[in-house]
Structures are given as structure tokens and as C-alpha cells.
Amino acid sequence: GVRVRPIPRVIGADVPVPLRNGGHVSYANLDYAASAPCLEAVHEAVIRALPYYSSVHRGAGYASQVTTGAYEKARETVRTFLGAWRRSAVVFTRNTTDSMNLLAHAVPAGTSVVVFETEHHASLLPWKRAVRLPAPATPAEAVSAADRALRESPIGSRLLVVTAASNVTGELWPLAELAQVAHRNGARIAVDAAQLVPHRPVDMTALGLDYVAFSGHKLYAPFGAGVLAGRADWLRAAGPYLKGGGASASVGETTHWAPSAEQRHEAGSPNVLGVIALAAACDTLSAAWEAVAAREEHLVQRLRSGLAALPHVRELTLWGDRAPRVGIVSFAVDGWTARDVALALSDEHGIGVRDGKFCAHPFVRHLLDGDGTAVRASLGLGTTAEHIDRLLAALTELTSR
Numbered sequence: 539g540v541r542v543r544p545i546p547r548v549i550g551a552d553v554p555v556p557l558r559n560g561g562h563v564s565y566a567n568l569d570y571a572a573s574a575p576c577l578e579a580v581h582e583a584v585i586r587a588l589p590y591y592s593s594v595h596r597g598a599g600y601a602s603q604v605t606t607g608a609y610e611k612a613r614e615t616v617r618t619f620l621g622a623w624r625r626s627a628v629v630f631t632r633n634t635t636d637s638m639n640l641l642a643h644a645v646p647a648g649t650s651v652v653v654f655e656t657e658h659h660a661s662l663l664p665w666k667r668a669v670r671l672p673a674p675a676t677p678a679e680a681v682s683a684a685d686r687a688l689r690e691s692p693i694g695s696r697l698l699v700v701t702a703a704s705n706v707t708g709e710l711w712p713l714a715e716l717a718q719v720a721h722r723n724g725a726r727i728a729v730d731a732a733q734l735v736p737h738r739p740v741d742m743t744a745l746g747l748d749y750v751a752f753s754g755h756k757l758y759a760p761f762g763a764g765v766l767a768g769r770a771d772w773l774r775a776a777g778p779y780l781k782g783g784g785a786s787a788s789v790g791e792t793t794h795w796a797p798s799a800e801q802r803h804e805a806g807s808p809n810v811l812g813v814i815a816l817a818a819a820c821d822t823l824s825a826a827w828e829a830v831a832a833r834e835e836h837l838v839q840r841l842r843s844g845l846a847a848l849p850h851v852r853e854l855t856l857w858g859d860r861a862p863r864v865g866i867v868s869f870a871v872d873g874w875t876a877r878d879v880a881l882a883l884s885d886e887h888g889i890g891v892r893d894g895k896f897c898a899h900p901f902v903r904h905l906l907d908g909d910g911t912a913v914r915a916s917l918g919l920g921t922t923a924e925h926i927d928r929l930l931a932a933l934t935e936l937t938s939r
């Protein structure tokens with residue numbers, strides 16, 4: 539028969555939090571897009587790794603060999619998780635911000651970079667010079683705008699930078715089509731997948747993605763480990779991102795830098811446990827995608843239809859109701875600042891959301907038609923229907939004051 543895999547469990551899905559009235563309630567964490575709680579399987583993988591915890595690559599002792607093996611195996615796990623080409627580089631970084639800055643460092647001088655202004659600042663800001671495209675009114679317009687901008691770019695290397703899933707609206711960008719127009723124009727495509735990988739599988743080979751970046755801490759692993767995966771040539775040709783041990787192959791009067799993209803850009807002792815944890819999260823999610831996606835689909839539906847029924851609540855969307863999206867929903871509440879909504883949700887209902895502009899100032903300004911802030915509810919593996927219903931009831935109560 540068909541084996542039904544359970545939803546992977548997170549740590550802290552049921553912790554008590556204090557309320558302003560003196561009582562306590564089980565925490566409704568609706569802030570997964572900022573950082574996701576740790577998976578139980580991630581915790582177990584770290585516990586298993588600890589007895590042989592040692593420094594990688596440079597030690598000959600048994601523990602060092604075991605840890606090096608685990609660290610390099612994690613690279614292969616990530617490669618499989620992303621459907622990356624066998625010969626592509628998988629560089630461990632600190633987070634998505636670090637990955638995008640590494641890519642910006644490695645991009646050949648004179649490369650024309652094209653980026654949508656809807657990006658998270660981590661993907662918007664690292665480029666020395668970039669053409670910024672305004673928020674497109676439809677996914678098709680995103681593709682045609684990228685096509686035009688790349689075609690009109692000066693001859694030379696070209697790079698399109700785009701988000702996979704928006705950290706503000708959760709909307710999914712048409713990656714396969716964008717990759718096609720990039721390649722048709724002799725450009726590469728770099729994808730900020732920070733908000734996609736916790737929710738849906740990615741297949742770099744099938745989609746034709748040249749680079750993918752993401753963070754471990756949004757993928758149910760701890761802070762401090764991230765990934766930049768993709769074509770090795772630019773990375774191998776660039777000087778080391780950090781200079782030091784590991785990045786250097788031989789040092790005398792002149793320094794020869796390590797030839798592999800990974801060694802060259804991972805100078806210093808790496809975050810071994812973070813990487814092992816990140817890989818455990820990749821393995822755990824890979825085995826559970828169908829159940830994870832179906833469950834989230836159901837919950838986000840419940841949230842969005844509930845919000846739509848509230849007269850004073852306005853969901854922010856770029857492409858409208860029917861656009862495919864992951865479990866991230868931002869909204870404005872008439873007559874309330876986002877901060878006051880978020881504080882009331884926390885202090886009176888034990889609900890954790892985020893408020894502000896979500897490190898995507900140009901995009902939020904576009905969505906709100908000017909300055910302002912929004913509230914963001916984002917879902918993950920520990921989210922329950924009760925959390926959604928509690929948020930909807932709380933908003934109903936707030937807006938009727």
C-alpha cells in the first residue's frame with residue numbers, strides 16, 4: 539500500500555507564552571518567513587554529530603575524518619535537494635545575504651545585472667550597478683520586462699536576479715520562463731530561494747537556474763549556515779571572498795588560491811554543525827514534500843478566505859487572488875498601524891507575526907501605494923488550523939473596537 543509520511547515535527551510548536559492579562563496560552567508562531575523553528579530530525583542529527591565534533595579538512599584524527607565526511611556529504615545532500623548539476627559548485631555561506639554578496643563579488647567586472655525592485659534587500663542591494671525593473675503587473679509582464687532589459691543590456695556577461703517566492707506576498711515567480719528569457723539573451727539567472735525552499739521542492743536542472751541561494755534558519759535549521767549553489771566558473775575565477783586558511787593552496791612570496799569554488803570561498807573554520815543541520819533539514823523535507831505542500835495549501839486557503847471576509851483588512855498582492863503562492867500573507871488593517879496590530883496580537887492572543895516593510899522597502903511602498911507598513915503572517919510545519927482561527931478571531935475583535 540501507499541506509505542503515508544507524517545508531517546515532520548518542529549521543536550517548540552507548543553510552548554506557552556504569557557499574555558498581558560496575566561494568563562498563558564500556547565504560542566501561535568506565524569512568523570516562519572523570518573526564521574523557522576528547528577525540526578526534531580535536525581536536532582537529532584546534531585546530537586549524533588556531536589561526539590565526533592571536530593574541525594574539517596585539516597585534521598588527520600579520526601574525529602576530524604568523520605566530521606569532514608559529514609561536512610562533504612552535506613554538500614551532496616544540498617546538491618540533490620536543489621537538483622543542481624553534478625559539476626556545479628555548492629558553497630556554504632552564512633545565509634542568503636552572504637550568498638548574494640558572494641555572487642556579487644564573483645560576477646565578472648562589467649556584468650550587466652538586472653533585478654526587480656520587488657526583491658528583498660539581500661538580493662536588491664549587493665550589486666555594484668544594476669538596472670532595477672519596476673514591479674510587474676503580471677507574471678507574463680515580469681518575463682517580457684526581463685527579456686527587454688536583458689536584450690538592451692550592453693554586450694558582455696549578463697545576470698538576471700529574481701526571487702522564487704516573495705517574502706512579502708508569498709507569490710511565486712515564473713522561474714522556468716525567466717530562466718528561458720535569460721538564456722535566450724545570453725544571461726544567467728540567480729534565484730533568491732530563501733522563501734521557496736521551506737515550502738516547495740526546487741529543481742535547478744529542470745528549471746534551468748544558474749544560481750540558487752537560501753538560508754538554513756528559514757529551513758528549520760539553526761542560524762548561521764546558508765548556501766550558494768550554481769555554476770562554478772565565475773566563482774573559480776574570482777579572488778577569494780575571504781582571505782585566509784582553506785582558501786589558499788600554497789603561500790610563499792606569492793599566494794596561490796585554491797582552485798575549487800568551494801575551498802576558495804570557504805576560508806576559515808566553517809560552521810560544521812550548522813551545515814550538518816541544514817543538510818538534515820533538506821533530507822527531512824525531501825521525504826515529505828507532498829504532505830507538506832498539501833497541508834500548507836489547506837491552511838493558507840483558510841487564512842486568506844478568512845482575511846477576505848474581514849471588511850477592514852486588506853491583503854497585499856502583486857498579481858491578485860489567484861496567483862500561486864506559498865504560505866506567506868501580508869495585510870494592512872484600516873485605522874491601525876501595523877505595529878499596534880502586531881503588538882495586540884502578541885500581548886492579547888499569543889500570536890507571533892511580523893510588522894514593517896520586511897526588508898523590501900521598494901516593494902512594500904509599491905503595494906501600499908506610498909509609505910506605510912504591513913502585518914505579515916507566515917506559515918510552516920508547526921502551524922495549525924487553531925492558530926489561523928485565533929488570528930482571524932483576534933483581527934475580528936480588534937477591528938470592531
Ligand code: PMP
Pocket residue numbers: 571572633634635636658660661701703704705730732733753897
Ligand atoms: N531573501 C528573502 C526572500 C528573504 O525572505 C530573506 C530573509 N527575510 C533573505 C533573503 C535574507 O535572508 P538572511 O537574513 O538569512 O540572509
